[in-house]
Amino acid sequence: MAALSLPVRSLSYPDPALSDGRIGLRRWRETDVECIRLAGMDPRIPRGTTVPAVYTPDEGLAFIHRQWRRVESGEGVSQAIVEAASDRAVGLMWVAVRPQPHVGGLGYWIVPPARGQGVATAAVRLAVPWVMDAWDLRRLEAWVEPENLASQRVLSRAGFQQEGRLRNFLTHDHQSSDALVFSIIPPRD
Template sequence: MPGPSRSRRSTPPALTLPALAGTGVVLRAFRDDDVETVREASRDPLIPDITTVPRNADRRGALAYIARQHRRLRSGTGYSFAIADAADRAIGQIGLWPAGDDPGRASIGYWIVESARGNGYASAALRALSTWAWSLQSLERLELFVEPWNTGSWKAAEAAGFEREGLLRSWRVIRSERRDLFVYSRIRAPGESKDDSAHRPGA
């Protein structure tokens, strides 16, 4: 029997973004009225170096970033959520990016704007995202990568149940230099739920 056509194999299906409730945060789709949050992120010394947030974005550049997050979903590349606080104000972003070559693995990246840091938002968003991720049937391993100096990031990962596996030496170029990165992972526990209904707002 012939296999699937090349175009079928190379075009992943569009994804659907749920809204997810965490402790004091909601993960939801970006909206155009989140534009000032993206502009604040664009002035951060680190965020534009490790994400596609353009440095010192004007309104147009920030709206283009928001449009890209929706396109990633439509193209099946991954799930990009705005992290919103209890008043539904966007205060950051978190993404789940399935590995192209392995349906069992996905990586996670995130940022919180400077004005909202230190409130547990990154930890809460990571917990909500990684708990929901187990509703994606094929996933068995979540991973994230953090520079050793970035204590806030790896503490957020640990607070969300990620375990440090080691130091990947010279792993990635950041600011024109190859950097060492800690690798953290969470593995699906035996019997971990594949039902996501408990994590949706109002559930």
């Protein structure tokens, strides 16, 4: 499937990089491989992403290079979620082009040592206004496995509403699972 035809300026990184003073979003760097190593140690992250389940420095760099190519291919924008004070990468924020006009997708993960500190909620709150404006979106959606209660809380705290369930929508390791659909739309005037 061809990527949606958005204006070229839409598929670029935010400039300046996004930050709330505690959490930031920025382009991945080759020095972020430790974040990829930690993500690969979590059994859930590699299962639903391209994070290598068996980490090597070369696989970590290959992952980062794939994230850069997402912008170039028109697929979307993948950014590192970082602690603003140290600039240490602790997760990933992904905004994807959907085939429907004015609709985007959102995905994220946080490495286990940084969980439970509001990092994901802060990162989603940073990403939403930027992508809604930059891509002229009328809808941003996220798909969550029903047992992923933490992610459901993140989305709810960031203003998303649960809309429904897509049965047998996700496939991991040849197994199907449902996905809960969350979305956010711009406020109506």
